[in-house]
Amino acid sequence: MNPLPPLSLYVHFPWCVRKCPYCDFSSYALREPLPESRYLDALEQDLAAQAPEVAGRQIGSIFFGGGTPSLFAPATIGRLLERARAALRIEPDAEITLEANPGTVERGRFAEYAAVGVNRVSLGAQSFDAGQLAVLGRIHSPQETRLAAEELHAAGLGNFNLDLMYGLPGQAVSGAERDVQEALALAPAHVSHYQLTMEPGTPFAARPPALPDDEQSLAMLEHCRERLATAGLAQYEVSAYAHPGRRCRHNLNYWTFGDYLGLGAGAHGKLTRATGEIRRTTRPREPRRYLAAARAPVSCTLVAERDRPFEFMLNALRLLDGFELSLYEARTGLPASTVVERLQSLAAQGLAVVTDTRWRASERGLRFLNDLLVAFLPPSRAAVER
Amino acid sequence: MQRIRNFSIIAHVDHGKSTLADRFIQICGGLQAREMQDQVLDSMALERERGITIKAQSATLYYEARDGQRYQLNLIDTPGHVDFSYEVSRSLAACEGALLVVDASQGVEAQSVANCYTAITQGLEVVPVINKIDLPSADPARVKKEIEEIIGIEAQDAALVSAKTGEGVPELLEILVRRIPPPEGDPQAPLQALIIDSWFDNYVGVVSLVRVVNGTLKAGERIRVMSTGRSHLADKLGRFTPKSVPAAALSAGEVGFVVAGIKEIDGAPVGDTITLDRRPTSAPLPGFEQIKPRVFAGLFPVDSDDYEAFREALAKLRLNDSALHYEPEVSGALGFGFRCGFLGLLHMDVVQERLEREYHLDLVTSAPTVVYEVLRTDGGVELVDNPAKLPPVNDIAEIREPIILASILVPPEHVGAVLKLCTEKRGRQRKMQYLGTQVSLQYELPLAEVVLDFFDRLKSASRGYASFDYEFERFEAAPLVKLDILINAERVDALSIIVHRENAYHRGRELVDKMQELIPRQMFEVAVQAAIGGQIVARATVKALRKNVLAKCYGGDISRKRKLLEKQKEGKKRMKQLGQVEIPQEAFLAVLKVGRR
Numbered sequence: 017m018n019p020l021p022p023l024s025l026y027v028h029f030p031w032c033v034r035k036c037p038y039c040d041f042s043s044y045a046l047r048e049p050l051p052e053s054r055y056l057d058a059l060e061q062d063l064a065a066q067a068p069e070v071a072g073r074q075i076g077s078i079f080f081g082g083g084t085p086s087l088f089a090p091a092t093i094g095r096l097l098e099r100a101r102a103a104l105r106i107e108p109d110a111e112i113t114l115e116a117n118p119g120t121v122e123r124g125r126f127a128e129y130a131a132v133g134v135n136r137v138s139l140g141a142q143s144f145d146a147g148q149l150a151v152l153g154r155i156h157s158p159q160e161t162r163l164a165a166e167e168l169h170a171a172g173l174g175n176f177n178l179d180l181m182y183g184l185p186g187q188a189v190s191g192a193e194r195d196v197q198e199a200l201a202l203a204p205a206h207v208s209h210y211q212l213t214m215e216p217g218t219p220f221a222a223r224p225p226a227l228p229d230d231e232q233s234l235a236m237l238e239h240c241r242e243r244l245a246t247a248g249l250a251q252y253e254v255s256a257y258a259h260p261g262r263r264c265r266h267n268l269n270y271w272t273f274g275d276y277l278g279l280g281a282g283a284h285g286k287l288t289r290a291t292g293e294i295r296r297t298t299r300p301r302e303p304r305r306y307l308a309a310a311r312a313p314v315s316c317t318l319v320a321e322r323d324r325p326f327e328f329m330l331n332a333l334r335l336l337d338g339f340e341l342s343l344y345e346a347r348t349g350l351p352a353s354t355v356v357e358r359l360q361s362l363a364a365q366g367l368a369v370v371t372d373t374r375w376r377a378s379e380r381g382l383r384f385l386n387d388l389l390v391a392f393l394p395p396s397r398a399a400v401e402r
Numbered sequence: 403m404q405r406i407r408n409f410s411i412i413a414h415v416d417h418g419k420s421t422l423a424d425r426f427i428q429i430c431g432g433l434q435a436r437e438m439q440d441q442v443l444d445s446m447a448l449e450r451e452r453g454i455t456i457k458a459q460s461a462t463l464y465y466e467a468r469d470g471q472r473y474q475l476n477l478i479d480t481p482g483h484v485d486f487s488y489e490v491s492r493s494l495a496a497c498e499g500a501l502l503v504v505d506a507s508q509g510v511e512a513q514s515v516a517n518c519y520t521a522i523t524q525g526l527e528v529v530p531v532i533n534k535i536d537l538p539s540a541d542p543a544r545v546k547k548e549i550e551e552i553i554g555i556e557a558q559d560a561a562l563v564s565a566k567t568g569e570g571v572p573e574l575l576e577i578l579v580r581r582i583p584p585p586e587g588d589p590q591a592p593l594q595a596l597i598i599d600s601w602f603d604n605y606v607g608v609v610s611l612v613r614v615v616n617g618t619l620k621a622g623e624r625i626r627v628m629s630t631g632r633s634h635l636a637d638k639l640g641r642f643t644p645k646s647v648p649a650a651a652l653s654a655g656e657v658g659f660v661v662a663g664i665k666e667i668d669g670a671p672v673g674d675t676i677t678l679d680r681r682p683t684s685a686p687l688p689g690f691e692q693i694k695p696r697v698f699a700g701l702f703p704v705d706s707d708d709y710e711a712f713r714e715a716l717a718k719l720r721l722n723d724s725a726l727h728y729e730p731e732v733s734g735a736l737g738f739g740f741r742c743g744f745l746g747l748l749h750m751d752v753v754q755e756r757l758e759r760e761y762h763l764d765l766v767t768s769a770p771t772v773v774y775e776v777l778r779t780d781g782g783v784e785l786v787d788n789p790a791k792l793p794p795v796n797d798i799a800e801i802r803e804p805i806i807l808a809s810i811l812v813p814p815e816h817v818g819a820v821l822k823l824c825t826e827k828r829g830r831q832r833k834m835q836y837l838g839t840q841v842s843l844q845y846e847l848p849l850a851e852v853v854l855d856f857f858d859r860l861k862s863a864s865r866g867y868a869s870f871d872y873e874f875e876r877f878e879a880a881p882l883v884k885l886d887i888l889i890n891a892e893r894v895d896a897l898s899i900i901v902h903r904e905n906a907y908h909r910g911r912e913l914v915d916k917m918q919e920l921i922p923r924q925m926f927e928v929a930v931q932a933a934i935g936g937q938i939v940a941r942a943t944v945k946a947l948r949k950n951v952l953a954k955c956y957g958g959d960i961s962r963k964r965k966l967l968e969k970q971k972e973g974k975k976r977m978k979q980l981g982q983v984e985i986p987q988e989a990f991l992a993v994l995k996v997g998r999r
Contacts, residue, residue: 026957210953216962234948255953270957284958298959327960334955365982383949384925390971393964 021274024077028280029085036153040215042282043083062279067103077111077266086116094132111265118164119156127171138177144198165202177206183233185225192236200247205262210255254334271331273347281306292349294319324348326392338376403655404584408476413503414511418533422565430463462641476657496613499527499582506540510548511869512811530560551837587654592683593617595676602718608664618653624679628686633679634662695743698787700768702739715761735894766978768896769993772850775802775877789898802877804849816864827851888931910940918942920989
């Protein structure tokens, strides 16, 4: 019997001041006063309902994500952490991250979050070009981002991440580099550097702006990576860069196919049981429905064995260091033989690399990760029937 | 037998044949109102979608005529596209008469002329019918004149009907009964039944549609298929009304189906004669002329594991499509498949679609080609149906291409455009004649130019008014060369085509441009080249994709990411792997998509 995977806690806050046209996360524009205490009550009920599922297991990281969690008062976050500590076994040095958007946090508030236990912040900077921020529908100015970063340092939250996007409408390689340079000036411990992509169902997908071609966006990626590396932030995942010792523990748990408890509207969870069963849980996505039904049973689906190789690779191949075959076996409960042949064939195509028993995508494979992942999709039902 | 009428309907596509058949079925009560689905005889889903009849279908109807008698009407359906004209003669062989249906505003079309001649040659009584008289643009007087001038049959008393509204249809049934003669034949003679059509049913095996010419066939008797010499128990007989209705016997003059537990798919070939085992006839009926396919292409399963399934599917299709030819082919690029012969491009399309839809096969088709006659320097002559099999240039004395004689009918205002098209297609005019409201053209054309896109081009040049029919004439020497396509410097045998030297550069250019458009960008740069012998005549490059990776992935809902990747995988499945390059099916048919200027 394998030991259970490490466990994290994710708490979702589904409201934003405004919904950005590129965003496909579960978030809703705030049209009425924030139902702060009602949502807190619902989260507490949700916690009480789900806690027994993970009785006795240690939690190594907590992530308050959204939406815009920083719309919620430090006291609310504090109260929730208090409840979580009472109901779950949170490690004393657990990483506790709060997502914040510049322009939603008034002066002095970061110190208050730190005081209630938050020890890491992820700041949605996106760009330092005021024109781009407007196109992206952001409510903040570059100056507000700078002020927020200053505040973070002052509050002792030097362990913060900046979210940056590249491949923005009309952006040149120099523009993307300038954004990185501006970000580095704020001395973040971590940078998430994403390419802007058109996600189905978003306003951008319906009316796509003119984006740089993939020649240019590859150049942006390469130039920016170089600058980040020079500043000491090494890439460790497709879009993640960090100073040594500052990798995001919470996200690493996703990428190593760990377990997570999901609280809040639209939150997803993944839990492995002692029997080897892996279940995915979902909560009602719409805030109103969630508020009404936080006590309702959690809906869940089992991850079939045939789907596990793909789900593991979807995460683990994103890591530049890759994974040990023993980790694959521990997390999926399947023998390495279920994937080794496919990995070898990818290696023969120059897309994957193996060192002893550690596999990773090659530099080229990382650029064509989707082509690698396709190799791990289970055969379609029609093909199986035939 | 005096009260049996066997007939077909000859009509151009869209002239309302199926609607008229529906109306007959309705009047004769073959189906309850709730069973009536528009155009019931076009039963294959594919036919319904394309609005053309591909396979012969049949219906036995009972009609109470005004003379107080009850008549058995056997309607044998016929296809309406030029590619399927051989099926028409098969259907006509089972009939004593035919209704020639002409659209009251469109007038006579070339296809109907050809089919009508076939009917007259086979000794059938042809009854002219002018349909769609309810349309405001209907001009029956003009159409009557056209029928007389172009086809040369008496048309002043042509039946005027609207199959859509039903007007004139009861009168037409009366005319039909009066003018079409009853069948002749001796119910007491030894059995001779002509197989009009056979198809494979997964539950009962082979089902054959037959016309009993002489004798009587009873359920439960042992029959003998004359070409195979094998005997089978005829355990089920019946008629299509168009529902299948069991019958105890089918006797001389009648049309119906036979199920005799024949499991092997070539056990009852179309055109064969069925007789009785205990009292066989001395001679089989004259069968049908073996149809020669004119267009050849290699068909290859995308997944090589499907090869056996593909072979079986072809065998089943061939059972009731005797024009379909196939033999194994091995392609360097596409692996194991079959070289298939078709009557024309529509036939090829239909076969490919049926294989994919009815047999769930994913197929790649190589560039279609006509058959060439090659005179070798050693004096030998051979037929080449695959450009890859063309002998080395030094062994070729000359290449001869098939020439057809095309008959085209077109209204005078579009003659100019049609003449221009024929010239562009290397045509030579043989005849041009003004016949009332239409111009009749005869052109000698290289078949290779015709199979590609001539039909579509003709339609657009004449705003849909020109009609066209053709027959094979002869092989004729021409300056032809083989044009090869190279993908990343590898010659792809399945993409080679034979072209006229004058068009070679231009074709090569168009072809590589089209391929560049059709091949999706992938991890590697893809170079597409056209070459004649060792000389590269055109080149295009499909730029490499730079990346293909999801920007974000954090736990959460993975179903959408998965769907996206599954779509990508589905796309790959439809492509054929050539070395490291993935080529979509359509790219193999790029040759069909060029040549439009």
